[in-house]
Amino acid sequence: MSWNWEVFCKSTLEDDFSPVCFGTGGEITYLDWMLSAWGWTISVSALGLLVAMILGIIMGTLRTLPTDNLLSKSLTSVANFWVELFRNIPVLVQVFLWYHVIPALFPVMKGLPSFILVSLALGFFTSARIAEQIRAGIGALPKGQRFAAMAMGLTTTQSYRYVILPMALRIVIPPLTSESMNIIKNSSVAFAVSVADLTLFAMQAQEETSKGIEIYLGVTLLYVLSALVVNRAMSFIEAKTRVPGFIVAASSGGH
Numbered sequence: 001m002s003w004n005w006e007v008f009c010k011s012t013l014e015d016d017f018s019p020v021c022f023g024t025g026g027e028i029t030y031l032d033w034m035l036s037a038w039g040w041t042i043s044v045s046a047l048g049l050l051v052a053m054i055l056g057i058i059m060g061t062l063r064t065l066p067t068d069n070l071l072s073k074s075l076t077s078v079a080n081f082w083v084e085l086f087r088n089i090p091v092l093v094q095v096f097l098w099y100h101v102i103p104a105l106f107p108v109m110k111g112l113p114s115f116i117l118v119s120l121a122l123g124f125f126t127s128a129r130i131a132e133q134i135r136a137g138i139g140a141l142p143k144g145q146r147f148a149a150m151a152m153g154l155t156t157t158q159s160y161r162y163v164i165l166p167m168a169l170r171i172v173i174p175p176l177t178s179e180s181m182n183i184i185k186n187s188s189v190a191f192a193v194s195v196a197d198l199t200l201f202a203m204q205a206q207e208e209t210s211k212g213i214e215i216y217l218g219v220t221l222l223y224v225l226s227a228l229v230v231n232r233a234m235s236f237i238e239a240k241t242r243v244p245g246f247i248v249a250a251s252s253g254g255h
Contacts, residue, residue, distance in 0.1 A: 007211040008034065008218065030205055030215075037201035038222050044119050044197060045187045045226070049180055051123025052130050057169075059083060059127060060134025061160055079131065087128035092189045094121040099193045118190045126183050130176065137172035138164055170241050177234035181227045188223075198222060 008031040009021040018024065021031045062079035065072040086094070098121040103109045109117075141164060149159035191200035202219040206212040 003214055004211060005214055007209050007214050010209070012208070030209065033205065034198070034201055034218060034222070037196055037198045038226075040115065040190070040195060041184070041187050041197040041222075042226065044115050044122065044190050044195065045184045047116070047119035048122030048126065048187065049183050051120060052126035052179070052183065053176075055082075055123065055127035056130025057134055057165070058131075060131035061138070061165065063131065063135045064138045066156070083128045083131050085128070086124050087132075089125075091122065091125045091186050092192060094125050095189050095192055097121070114193045115190065115195045118187075118193060118195055122183055122186055122189075125186070126179055129182075130179055133172045133175045133179065134168060136175075137168035140171060141167055167243065170238075170243055173234060173238040173241070177231060177238075180230045180234060184223065184226050184230065 006017060009017045009019075009029055011018065011023065012028050012030060012033055014027075018027065018029050021029055023029045023032050059079040059082050062075045063083070065076050067073045067076055089097075095118055098117040099114060103112070103117075145163055145167065146159060149163040154162065187197060188199040190197045191203065194200070198219045202215050205215045209215065
């Protein structure tokens with residue numbers, strides 16, 4: 001089997017090859033195109049992750065509120081509905097809903113670029129999963145922490161802000177790492193609404209060059225590299241924010 005990696009140095013418009021694989025004078029090579037597509041993949045993933053983190057933390061926190069009054073019960077019900085709704089609709093269907101249906105219902109959104117709509121779809125889908133991780137993280141904390149905050153005279157809002165969430169966010173970093181890596185992989189659905197991401201590049205470049213092995217291997221390596229960078233970054237954050245002795249203390253009864 002003969003592989004021709006020089007396909008990445010080939011111009012997308014002509015049959016010439018660039019000696020350094022990067023186009024000059026307005027010329028674009030397949031390597032230029034792939035790196036541009038990688039940028040779109042990273043942009044969609046980063047924006048989607050930002051939306052997911054914000055909404056996920058809010059919804060996950062609301063699911064753990066004490067249901068001792070009508071407002072708390074209502075907020076908890078809304079958060080539970082949010083999680084069940086968005087985690088039970090396939091992400092590709094959500095992308096189509098955001099691209100075709102929601103702009104029709106809300107005309108003000110018709111002017112939004114498709115990559116924004118895809119990022120919102122990814123963010124809402126992933127927020128339901130992150131909300132579940134946050135709920136589990138808060139539930140894993142020793143009950144004494146909440147009681148101690150109340151004994152100090154903190155309100156419910158202050159207890160979550162200064163005591164509960166800072167601890168819960170530290171212990172859910174491993175599952176959040178998985179969700180951060182998953183959103184990069186899930187961003188491949190962006191091709192369905194013509195966002196020029198890595199998956200769309202691979203499909204179009206393979207058709208134009210008939211070099212599917214080289215093209216798809218190159219794209220695969222960039223997906224793997226992106227996920228590994230996220231993994232290492234989250235591992236670094238986990239190491240820097242770890243609470244010494246917390247796991248041992250929690251497993252021995254929370255003392």
